[in-house]
Amino acid sequence: GAGVSQSPSNKVTEKGKDVELRCDPISGHTALYWYRQSLGQGLEFLIYFQGNSAPDKSGLPSDRFSAERTGGSVSTLTIQRTQQEDSAVYLCASSPWGSGGRTGELFFGEGSRLTVL
Amino acid sequence: GQQLNQSPQSMFIQEGEDVSMNCTSSSIFNTWLWYKQDPGEGPVLLIALYKAGELTSNGRLTAQFGITRKDSFLNISASIPSDVGIYFCAGVGWGGADGLTFGKGTHLIIQP
Numbered sequence: 001g002a003g004v005s006q007s008p009s010n011k012v013t014e015k016g017k018d019v020e021l022r023c024d025p026i027s028g029h030t031a032l033y034w035y036r037q038s039l040g041q042g043l044e045f046l047i048y049f050q051g052n053s054a055p056d057k058s059g060l061p062s063d064r065f066s067a068e069r070t071g072g073s074v075s076t077l078t079i080q081r082t083q084q085e086d087s088a089v090y091l092c093a094s095s096p097w098g099s100g101g102r103t104g105e106l107f108f109g110e111g112s113r114l115t116v117l
Numbered sequence: 118g119q120q121l122n123q124s125p126q127s128m129f130i131q132e133g134e135d136v137s138m139n140c141t142s143s144s145i146f147n148t149w150l151w152y153k154q155d156p157g158e159g160p161v162l163l164i165a166l167y168k169a170g171e172l173t174s175n176g177r178l179t180a181q182f183g184i185t186r187k188d189s190f191l192n193i194s195a196s197i198p199s200d201v202g203i204y205f206c207a208g209v210g211w212g213g214a215d216g217l218t219f220g221k222g223t224h225l226i227i228q229p
Contacts, residue, residue, distance in 0.1 A: 004159070033217075042221035043160070043205065091159050104150045104209040104217050108159025 002026065004109035006092050012115045013082055021077045021112045025094030032075050033093045033106060034067055043091065049075065082116045089113050119144040119210050123220030130196055131228055138204060138223045139190040146208035147216075149182050149189035154203040154222075163204075164191070193225075201227050 005024040013019050025032050034046040045059035049069045060066070064082075069075040079086055093106035123140045130136060140149070148167055152160035164175050166182035166189065173180055179192045189208075193200055206220040 035219075040224070043219045045217075045219075093159070104148050104207055105162055105165055106160075106217075108161070110157070110159050 004092055004094050004107050006090075006109035006112050008112055009110065010113045010115075012117065014117050015084060016081055018078065018080045019082055019114060021079075021090050021092075021114070023075045023077070023092030023094075023109060025073065025075070025092070026096070026107055027073075029094035029096045029107070030072070031095040031097065031106075032069055033095075034075070034077050035091045035093065037089045037091055037111070039088075046077070046090075079114075082114075084116045087114055087116045119146075119208070119216075119218045121206055121208055121218055121220040123206050123223055125223060126221070127224040127226065129226050129228055132196060132198060134196055136193040136196055136200070136225060137190060138206075138225075139188060140206035140208070140220050141188040142208060143187065144208075144210055145186040146210045146218075147186070148209035149180070150207040150209075151178075151180050151189070151191045152205040152207060152219075154205065156202065160203075160205055196225075196227055198227055198229075201225055 007022045030051045032049040035043040047067045048056040064080045067077045089111040091111045093108040095106050097103050121140045121142050150165045151163045153163050154160040164173050164180040169186045170184045171182040177194045203222040203224050205222045208218050210216045
């Protein structure tokens with residue numbers, strides 16, 4: 001499909017395990033965002049990639065969280081030593097727009113639901 | 118960072134009623150956007166506003182960019198069952214993540 005693709009759609013893991021969540025943005029989109037959404041709550045910003053610039057990591061809640069974006073396309077969000085409070089839906093979004101212009105017009109994936117037992 | 122106050126937090130309405138929700142901030146924004154999230158899905162952009170005072174419609178939806186640049190509202194006329202979901206406002210100002218800030222959302226529930 002032509003949309004943002006995230007995998008896995010659901011992940012159940014045990015406390016203390018590491019998990020990786022993948023995001024395939026829309027081809028050609030230079031901006032990529034990760035958000036976290038706890039049950040019934042709003043969108044918590046995690047990290048933002050824009051082209052070849054250094055990512056904005058200001059939203060990562062702890063050093064257990066990291067993300068990379070290879071070749072300006074696919075991104076992986078890694079959570080080490082998962083905790084129960086990490087349970088949430090992790091949403092990825094991409095955008096063809098850089099700074100200025102139509103900034104804010106994001107295309108979201110369906111999310112990866114993470115459950116930590 | 119910049120914050121958006123979105124209200125109401127939830128709305129219980131009857132099918133056919135009109136809906137109004139808004140976002141306010143103490144900061145100025147250059148762009149206001151409204152997204153809708155269906156259950157189990159990611160948010161989808163409904164309307165984007167780029168100029169203070171701008172009023173834009175998309176079918177039964179109407180949104181306005183406040184003249185002070187510190188607020189925006191979204192109206193839905195003659196609600197139907199598929200309008201159920203979470204509506205998020207978002208603003209683009211200055212700061213991290215390309216200056217993009219989201220409100221906490223308005224849960225719209227339509228009673229039969």
